Amino acid sequence: xxxxxxxxxxxxxxxxxxxxxxxxxxxxxxxxxxxxxxxxxxxxxxxxxxxxxxxxxxxxxxxxxxxxxxxxxxxxxxxxxxxxxxxxxxxxxxxxxxxxxxxxxxxxxxxxxxxxxxxxxxxxxxxxxxxxxxxxxxxxxxxxxxxxxxxxxxxxxxxxxxxxxxxxxxxxxxxxxxxxxxxxxxxxxxxxxxxxxxxxxxxxxxxxxxxxxxxxxxxxxxxxxxxxxxxxxxxxxxxxxxxxxxxxxxxxxxxxxxxxxxxxxxxxxxxxxxxxxxxxxxxxxxxxxxxxxxxxxxxxxxxxxxxxxxxxxxxxxxxxxxxxxxxxxxxxxxxxxxxxxx
Amino acid sequence: xxxxxxxxxxxxxxxxxxxxxxxxxxxxxxxxxxxxxxxxxxxxxxxxxxxxxxxxxxxxxxxxxxxxxxxxxxxxxxxxxxxxxxxxxxxxxxxxxxxxxxxxxxxxxxxxxxxxxxxxxxxxxxxxxxxxxxxxxxxxxxxxxxxxxxxxxxxxxxxxxxxxxxxxxxxxxxxxxxxxxxxxxxxxxxxxxxxxxxxxxxxxxxxxxxxxxxxxxxxxxxxxxxxxxxxxxxxxxxxxxxxxxxxxxxxxxxxxxxxxxxxxxxxxxxxxxxxxxxxxxxxxxxxxxxxxxxxxxxxxxxxxxxxxxxxxxxxxxxxxxxxxxx
Numbered sequence: 001x002x003x004x005x006x007x008x009x010x011x012x013x014x015x016x017x018x019x020x021x022x023x024x025x026x027x028x029x030x031x032x033x034x035x036x037x038x039x040x041x042x043x044x045x046x047x048x049x050x051x052x053x054x055x056x057x058x059x060x061x062x063x064x065x066x067x068x069x070x071x072x073x074x075x076x077x078x079x080x081x082x083x084x085x086x087x088x089x090x091x092x093x094x095x096x097x098x099x100x101x102x103x104x105x106x107x108x109x110x111x112x113x114x115x116x117x118x119x120x121x122x123x124x125x126x127x128x129x130x131x132x133x134x135x136x137x138x139x140x141x142x143x144x145x146x147x148x149x150x151x152x153x154x155x156x157x158x159x160x161x162x163x164x165x166x167x168x169x170x171x172x173x174x175x176x177x178x179x180x181x182x183x184x185x186x187x188x189x190x191x192x193x194x195x196x197x198x199x200x201x202x203x204x205x206x207x208x209x210x211x212x213x214x215x216x217x218x219x220x221x222x223x224x225x226x227x228x229x230x231x232x233x234x235x236x237x238x239x240x241x242x243x244x245x246x247x248x249x250x251x252x253x254x255x256x257x258x259x260x261x262x263x264x265x266x267x268x269x270x271x272x273x274x275x276x277x278x279x280x281x282x283x284x285x286x287x288x289x290x291x292x293x294x295x296x297x298x299x300x301x302x303x304x305x306x307x308x309x310x311x312x313x314x315x316x317x318x319x320x321x322x323x324x325x326x327x328x329x330x331x332x333x334x335x336x337x338x339x340x341x342x
Numbered sequence: 343x344x345x346x347x348x349x350x351x352x353x354x355x356x357x358x359x360x361x362x363x364x365x366x367x368x369x370x371x372x373x374x375x376x377x378x379x380x381x382x383x384x385x386x387x388x389x390x391x392x393x394x395x396x397x398x399x400x401x402x403x404x405x406x407x408x409x410x411x412x413x414x415x416x417x418x419x420x421x422x423x424x425x426x427x428x429x430x431x432x433x434x435x436x437x438x439x440x441x442x443x444x445x446x447x448x449x450x451x452x453x454x455x456x457x458x459x460x461x462x463x464x465x466x467x468x469x470x471x472x473x474x475x476x477x478x479x480x481x482x483x484x485x486x487x488x489x490x491x492x493x494x495x496x497x498x499x500x501x502x503x504x505x506x507x508x509x510x511x512x513x514x515x516x517x518x519x520x521x522x523x524x525x526x527x528x529x530x531x532x533x534x535x536x537x538x539x540x541x542x543x544x545x546x547x548x549x550x551x552x553x554x555x556x557x558x559x560x561x562x563x564x565x566x567x568x569x570x571x572x573x574x575x576x577x578x579x580x581x582x583x584x585x586x587x588x589x590x591x592x593x594x595x596x597x598x599x600x601x602x603x604x605x606x607x608x609x610x611x612x613x614x615x616x617x618x619x620x621x622x623x624x625x626x627x628x629x630x631x632x633x634x635x636x637x638x639x640x641x642x643x644x645x646x647x648x649x650x651x652x653x654x655x656x657x658x659x660x661x662x663x664x665x666x667x668x
Contacts, residue, residue, distance in 0.1 A: 075415070108448035118447040125414060126451060130438050136407020137439070143408055144415040147367065147393065154411070167434075170401035174408060177399070331449035332483050334507035340483070341584040341618075342535065 010222035061281035065229025082127030110323030135171035161192025179245035207250035223251025351493035370422025441484030464517035498532025535583030543574035
């Protein structure tokens with residue numbers, strides 16, 4: 001098990017061929033996700049965000065690399081740890097923070113909250129808080145694309161813990177049988193909530209080691225390297241668009257914070273977090289770009305620009321009114337209301 | 343006009359909707375080549391082909407999840423969960439996913455799909471293949487629940503369910519599949535949320551659903567013939583939305599109400615209806631509202647025991663007669 005908790009460079013190393021613009025965009029995205037999540041954490045400490053939250057600090061490369069490989073029209077299905085994936089598709093920070101804060105400017109005006117971020121106009125078809133439930137749902141969206149002859153791909157993000165629930169296996173089998181254009185992205189951050197995933201799973205790699213059961217290629221990658229994520233996902237999207245069916249990609253990563261707001265993550269062995277922070281996706285990406293000749297000033301400017309965006313969004317949310325009481329009874333049924341009887 | 347069985351009506355209703363709208367698709371276990379274990383989807387695979395009529399693995403979560411994803415993105419899926427009891431293995435979609443997505447997304451996402459199930463007892467299948475699960479479904483804001491009792495209602499309500507923008511659980515009664523009824527030619531489209539008075543009466547209102555509808559009609563006849571008691575029989579048809587006006591109007595006329603429910607007594611659908619009546623029609627009542635139900639037991643398999651458990655015509659007659667003459 002100690003081997004598994006060591007930062008890993010993954011097992012599948014794709015070729016590197018990414019445009020400079022794309023790489024700057026992935027850097028900007030990772031910085032945005034990092035800063036927005038840190039802001040969400042700070043707002044919790046200030047009690048301006050209630051309820052719970054599941055942060056993606058440390059897992060930014062998966063969201064950024066995947067989003068950068070997606071086309072407009074592709075669909076994202078996220079989990080309760082979905083802030084990063086939602087933001088990575090271009091949903092404004094203000095909308096996400098507003099939703100977390102229960103403000104009227106929120107993405108769903110406060111009706112969904114942190115665990116259910118949804119923005120159909122950005123292709124974010126929901127964040128699902130019942131573990132595993134959205135894998136079959138992503139299959140359904142992919143089935144529609146296949147049925148209609150559309151080229152969009154559905155991407156389904158889930159944690160290592162979801163690989164042990166029945167819906168995971170039902171979805172993988174269904175998707176593989178029907179060659180559906182869906183990409184399953186397993187973010188293996190080593191812990192299912194509070195328990196090390198290896199303690200409760202019969203195989204070493206909870207996602208990839210199950211792939212062969214569904215006739216799929218075994219893919220384990222370094223989920224802290226946005227380039228690797230981008231290239232691997234690009235290949236999976238091309239495969240899906242070509243009618244060659246689903247892919248299951250296990251991304252090795254690590255969450256810097258606990259499972260949720262309530263979790264100080266004391267179960268982690270001493271030094272583990274520090275080792276993973278040495279492979280922090282945002283800083284290794286910056287170092288790589290600098291080593292390849294991108295001026296530090298360019299990267300500083302990106303960080304400053306993101307800082308302004310997050311600060312402005314925070315101010316806008318703090319100034320926004322609480323969510324309006326008149327929406328309590330709306331949109332239960334398609335007629336806009338909640339009446340179930342005449 | 344034609345004589346159709348209830349199971350033939352299911353296939354005809356689905357065919358009507360699939361012919362009307364190419365976004366309507368059907369999926370479920372054995373629904374395509376085999377025509378369904380209850381033979382309720384016979385001929386659809388031959389008529390509409392493998393792209394629109396899908397045999398699935400035994401994966402109820404995949405069936406309902408895939409139906410939901412397809413519905414959210416533009417299709418109009420009809421998903422079959424073979425026995426209604428099996429909703430237990432995919433209950434997350436019924437309880438947490440279908441009914442909540444519109445609300446949680448502040449109206450961004452719709453989930454227009456139909457889940458068809460073989461519901462109810464009488465087939466000697468035992469406790470896990472015989473249940474009446476309407477009360478499993480009617481408690482979730484956002485979900486609609488329909489259960490037809492005749493072939494013509496099967497077609498009309500199924501068409502309405504398919505065209506409805508909200509998720510609908512459509513409970514077909516297993517013991518009615520062989521029952522025949524008159525069905526007019528041409529398109530049939532009914533309205534969700536409408537109950538139907540099948541027999542007018544003066545002395546008492548009987549509220550029934552599914553297989554309890556024909557039994558209640560027989561009971562009403564017997565009560566009239568034996569005791570001169572005139573019962574109004576209402577086929578509730580749609581639990582959500584509920585036609586409260588029809589029900590309260592009838593109770594106001596008769597002054598007495600009986601529910602005839604196949605589900606076990608505890609929190610059966612009638613408890614909600616009786617609660618509404620107690621709240622809104624209390625002063626119309628001349629006596630207690632009485633629920634005639636399956637007792638609070640798992641359904642046994644043996645015919646003699648199952649017949650004792652599910653309300654029979656004799657039990658309905660006896661309870662109504664006793665209650666009205668007490």
